[in-house]
Amino acid sequence: MKYETYREYDPHHSALAESAFLTVWAGLGQWHESLVLIGGMVPKYLCGDLSGTRSLPRPATLDVDLGIALATDSGQYGNLFWELSGQGFKPNKDHPSRFEKIIGDFTVPLDFLVEKPPLTSGTTQLEDITAGVLPGVDRALATARRITVQGIDLHGAEQKLTARVCEVGPFLALKLRAFCNRQQPKDAFDIIYTLLHYDGGSAAAIAAFAEEVRLENPACPDALRTLREHFSSETSPGPVKASHFVLGEFAPGESEDVRFERTTIRQDMVDAAERLLKAAAK
Template sequence: MGKELKPRTAAGYNADVTVACERTLLTLLSAFGNLKDTLRLVGGLVPRYLTPEAPPEVPSHAGTSDVDIVLNLEVLAEGDEYRSLAEQLKGRGFVRWVEDGKVASWRWRRKVDEHIEVVVELLRDAGEENPGRTVNVSGEAVSALTIKHAKIVHDWYQERTVSAQLLDGGGLSVDQVRFADVPAFVILKAIALDQRQENKDAADLIHVLRYSGSIEKVAGLFVDRIRSGMHMAAVSDGMAALKRRFCDDEYGEGFEKVGAVAYARFHGTDDDDDQVRTQRYAAGLVQALLEQIDTQLEAVKEPA
């Protein structure tokens, strides 16, 4: 089985699949036992928790078809529970992904019903090494794909109580899900968009910025993180990616940039004027955020 391509537009996503992802997530947490508190959710399921649907002010997010989890391998290595991780995953119906005849032990799949299969990706911070490598979890036939700056979610996260029916009739589970907070999510999504330029990355990023609160409030979240002095390389790379993919510069106007176009294409329209308006909205939102962050940082520097 080869790697699936993500849908390019919102029409390719289904609410039933997103619910299946949530059920898969809670089933996955049960496989990690005492280590589940060390897991951090990133990727397309996060907006479900960062910006919960509250019509008409907050519409439902497009959803996702996979579950992305960042592991803390340093913590895993200190305990004994990780030694049975592969067996725990298999016992809960997870199967390793096969790519071009080779087993990818950082990528697992879980059949939910005859129509839906959810993909689970296990990730970890790349550290000083190039991202995109796989690192084995010691003593296990399980690995994690290295992602640039993924470690920020171990410090910058939120928690939410989530309930869902476990797969295979396991009953209703109520658990704490720990997921990337707004700055961490936007930074990681901006870097992902910068690297692979997928429509869904731009759509997730703009959705979270748009519905997490006023631009002043969202900028304040970033300023708080910046003032902490932590993960400054990640902040710098994330801000640079946002500017490169959404903002006016000597190369062109922001609405012409990859990020703005990807966002508009995800929300597909046949009307050229609507397309441009959507592009301008995305670029304007990101530029307003960055300007507000600068304004708030300058205000902090000014003497009382």
């Protein structure tokens, strides 16, 4: 679930998505080594302290995406469905790889994604659940960072957990590939936010992406094509949609400050894309 602009994200709903992650992670302890957080929640955890001043708004998301290892033991995931049901998550009939929990008037989606070459799309069965096929998940699993996360889960309990979170190289590869296929403003924003605010620094983030290219992460061919085709100039889809997500639709009469901010975001996006391509070509 994604909105076109940042202002459409209700902070309460974003908080519910994070609470859902805490709830699910706490309940799936026996599968932790086979799971990794991917998707729009990742920038919050990779980009360090959120209390300081930043040029971009804080990350926001309304769903939880978990990468999962392809089952090698026939009974490994035999009770996963029941564990999720016990936490109140039910399968979505229209989206086989999605579970969801209704909280008041809001539905929190939980998607499972798996790598299964040579498939690049569709779904596959992992014992008693269905997962969407997504190239690049295995690298997210292999390089996951252990991060302490804390907050209130959906049952009102205080949680402090060690979660496995997708590292910056695989994350950028996945997000760029996603933009290639759907060109959503939220994906462009997640890319530039992470590159500008990664807790290891922008240079480290770019080097990590280049390493994914070198190791032939299957998400990288589309990621590189995205950089070349959609991030090459300030009027390309990537930079335009990143600025659109932050500031909304361009208005001819908008203030000079807003125009300057819009231009800055686009320039930062183009510069970052050039650095990513240059590093990947070495």
